[in-house]
Amino acid sequence: MTLSTRLHPSQTQSFRLGHVTHVLQMSGEELDDHLYRTARENPLLIVRQRRYTAIRAGSAADLIDAGMANRPTSLYDHVLHELAGLIGHGGPMERLILGLVEELEPSGWIGRPVPEIADNLGLACHLVETALALVQRRVSPAGLFARDLAECLRLQLKDKELWDAEAEAVLAHLPALERGGPAALARAAGLDDATVAAQLARLRRLDPKPGGQFAADxxxxxxxxxxxxxxxxxxxxxxxxxxxxxxxxxxxxxxxxxxxxxxxxxxxxxxxxxxxxxxxxxxxxxxxxxxxxxxxxxxxxEALKPLTQATIAQRTGFHISTVSRVxxxxxxxxxxxxxxxxxxCPRPSARGGAGGAAKPRVIARLRALLAAEMPDAPLSDQQLADRLGREGLRVSRRVVAKYRQELGFAPVAQRRLRA
Incomplete structure (x- = not known):
């Protein structure tokens, strides 16, 4: 009897602590669903929302159906749900996974090279590489967390069991396709035209930006x-x-x-x-x-400053997973x-480091420079990088080229031809 009396408070405290942690880590949609279900089952609990009436017995299910129907799942919601098993281990693994999730772009690719991510997390590069490979295998659709187009397509081919030596050769020489078309790709890959045509037909059925399906605004x-x-x-x-x-x-x-x-x-x-x-x-x-x-x-x-979730966690005292969920x-x-x-909460631009300009600010200025350029004298990527540098926005030519493509502007040679 004494053992039972002592055990009950311990169980109650464990339940409450676990419940607090569970609610803190829920996304907004998960929390809504949890509140509605709990209010329906617990006669001593009332849940109200300021924009709605109180939930009453018999009508809660209808309200859930109406509120949750056709609600889109964001990319972050999706990957956090898919990787919950890895995140649940806590410790360095949780830190690694959340760090990779924070790097996701709307396309589903990660936005920075692995060495920069490792440096930002204060971890060895090989650990981030290992975690990234694990995440790429675990998450669906295949192609999420890719570093570039070739890796995105390779992950999808492997997922469909279509990866072979011919596919590897085509992806390894994919830039030749842009420079000289299928014939140039066939020469570079050492394959005949029919094989290259078949491989390209496969690639066209893949999704180069698998994160786009979650991009509803x-x-x-x-x-x-x-x-x-x-x-x-x-x-x-x-x-x-x-x-x-x-x-x-x-x-x-x-x-x-x-x-x-x-x-x-x-x-x-x-x-x-x-x-x-x-x-x-x-x-x-x-x-x-x-x-x-x-x-x-x-x-x-243009006035945005770099702000990472890790910085918010440090300033508030909350765990980074709590910050991410909120x-x-x-x-x-x-x-x-x-x-x-x-x-x-933008990351610093790739070259700017921890004190560099935020990506949205760089993109905003880049858009303004491209819109104001003379049609008969367009600016090269290096000239754009130099102009941004004179404004205190230190970015490399490679980063300028990447952001220019995201904005939908063609390379300087093509813009000059159109003028």
Missing amino acids: PTLMRAPDVRIEPDGDGWRAVFTSRFATEVAVLPRAEADVSPDLRQALGEARALKQAMDLRHNALKHIVQVIIDVQGAFFRGGP LNGLLIEGPNGIVEARTL
Whole structure:
């Protein structure tokens, strides 16, 4: 009997601690679903949202169906779900996986070379290479976390069991296709024209940007979660939507209470505590974004500063996985419109290092330079890099070429021919 009395508080404390951790690591959509299901099953728990009426027994399922139908899954939601087993190990593996997820571009490729990612994480390059290979095998669709087009296509061919020596030769000499067409590719790869034609037909059925299927713009589909308003010389955050969920616990009756009701009361209180902690995390994380990116709300993308999730974690004291989850799907509305919170956490440009310019700022200036160039005297990638450098935006010619392609501008020779 004594053993049973001592065991019960320990089990209760473990449940509450685990519940807090679980709620903190949920994405917004996962949290909504969890709250609705829990409120439907727990008679002592009431869940309200400021934009909706309270959830009542018998109508919660309908509300879930209406609220969750046709809701798109973001790329980050998808990969975090697929890699949950690896992240769950904690320690260096969790740090590695989250570091790679943070590098994902909307295309599904990672945006920086492995040595730079390793340097940013403070880990050996071979460890990042090993983790990347593991992630590429685990995640679907195949091709996510590729470093370039050739690797993206190779991963998809291997997934379809179509990888062979001929495919390897074609991908190894793929740049020849752009320079001289299929005939040049056949000569470079040492294959006949028919084989190259068959391989190219295979490649055309693959997806060069597998992340694109998750690229539905959430800013067009629902109200923002946070609104940024002027406050004197600074800004203040107003939390407006589903993150304003209120969890209430019904008071316990004074009469004898059954064990099931006591358990329900404990779980309701644990959920309320977890929600309070989550709200606190959201407020602190958004405040860091405001402190760092205040100029963005006045000047737009050109005023963005580099801000990593690791920096936010350091400033707030929360784990980086908590920061990642809170930012996941979070929409912020300011004077410049509605943006995803992750776009306010840009990495430094590839050459700029930790103190370099943010990628959105470099892209914004690059777009302006390209739009203003003389049609009969277009700027080369090196000239663009030099001009950006004189403005304090240190980027290499290779990075300029990559960003120019993302903006949809052709190389200088083609732009000159069109003039």
